[in-house]
Amino acid sequence: MATPSAQRARRRVAATVTTALSLTLVFTGCSTQSSSSTAAPSNAAVDADTCARNKAVGTITYISGYGYSASAGQMDVFLAQELGYFDELCLDVEINASGANGQQLVAAGQAQFTALGSASDVMLAAANSKNLTAIATYGTTPPFSIFGNEKLQSLKDLEGGSLGYFINLTPIASAMLDNAGVDASKVEMVKMTNYDPTVVVRDQVDAIVGYASNQPQALRAADQPFVEFLPDEFDVQGTYNVMEVNSKFLSEHREVAADFMRASLRALGECLEQSDMCIDKLAALAEANNQGAAFPREQLARTWEVESAWVRDSTGGAPGVQTAAMWEPEYALVQKYGDVKSLPAIADMMDEDLVADLYQGDALVWPAK
Known part of the structure; x- marks a missing residue:
């Protein structure tokens, strides 16, 4: 240097x-x-x-x-x-x-x-x-999104499944789940240890709370199949x-x-x-x-x-x-x-x-x- x-x-x-x-x-x-x-x-x-x-x-x-x-x-x-x-x-x-x-x-x-x-x-x-x-x-x-395996048709489909997050489940993500009518007690919350977005493609977790400008963009660039849910779709502002x-x-x-x-x-x-x-x-x-x-x-x-x-x-x-x-x-x-x-x-x-x-x-x- x-x-x-x-x-x-x-x-x-x-x-x-x-x-x-x-x-x-x-x-x-x-x-x-x-x-x-x-x-x-x-x-x-x-x-x-x-x-x-x-x-x-x-x-x-x-x-x-x-x-x-x-x-x-x-x-x-x-x-x-x-x-x-x-x-x-x-x-x-x-x-x-x-x-x-x-x-x-x-x-x-x-x-x-x-x-x-x-x-x-x-x-x-x-x-x-x-x-x-x-x-x-x-x-x-808001810079956050919830992105997941293509099998998800809606956030409600996370019930009985798993949702990864980094550091903490952001209030933005919590509001998205709430506004989508998701019963969070039925979703397994998993604290992620790395930022590899392909875990949703490989079905290791069903979805992740991530940064819309980063992990989902990497999946798009690699032409990987996935779904993404953005805050404004659920009337969540930030x-x-x-x-x-x-x-x-x-x-x-x-x-x-x-x-x-x-x-x-x-x-x-x-x-x-x-x-x-x-x-x-x-x-x-x-x-x-x-x-x-x-x-x-x-x-x-x-x-x-x-x-x-x-x-x-x-x-x-x-x-x-x-x-x-x-x-x-x-x-x-x-x-x-x-x-x-x-x-x-x-x-x-x-x-x-x-x-x-x-x-x-x-x-x-x-x-x-």
Whole structure:
């Protein structure tokens, strides 16, 4: 692996400018530095005071709990680093893609940012942690589906059969079963130990609660026969991917957190417009860091084709902008199916303004010195 200085040099060479996002607007971030601060580097997109402020926080650590997945809130962080956008804002960002528990590390202050699969994941964790704040939600499509052996005609056919799940049976899946009239007590629940989707084809379990952009897409690519049930077929609403930040860091360094999101969202815009470029870079990163077999390019492309549509189709507005209203349907599901004793109010778990304030209309504001 290249040294940090070599990586930064490579990123500076690779830095590009996107016409759609290069708005000649003056950056108005607050500064605590004096006007005599050392001049910002020549590649910086911010003035000297803002650059000094961002550098002063030191290394910002982002945890990718899903490795090199082609998902919003993850791929864009990798690309913001590769394209030099963090450098342009004088941010020193370190990415941990080893699959660590991002929520635990961020809550403990050992990292600053991480992304989760849905608002319900945030809510379930919030019942046990008080030091996490959601700052971006990337879509209003639940990322989960129930896929299974082709013999299934409906979810009711799971009664007397088996349903696999990862980590926990999500409130989204529980609501799907309930709305389909399934008696869950008649379904054998099996905690899966790997992500191999072919177990449903081989009839080892009848169905699995999985990610609609991943395991089912792999079965389709292999031309395997299976059935899939999506949340909207059962009038179940939810969210797609959420960025979280350490609450104490957000309180003490709000403008810096905003610039981290500014750079990431600029990269997200690039990936929505130039998916092949982003997938190529992400696949190369995975390969360079010995995760190429787990994240081959063809899989990344399949995943992003689905998930980029979730970002575009979001009813929340510009990418990453979130509101309490977006979370309300899922909040009700977590209250009903999440098995939590005390669920914080939505307003206590999220910051609605941080990302919204980065936009003018639907255009992300990129600073100009």
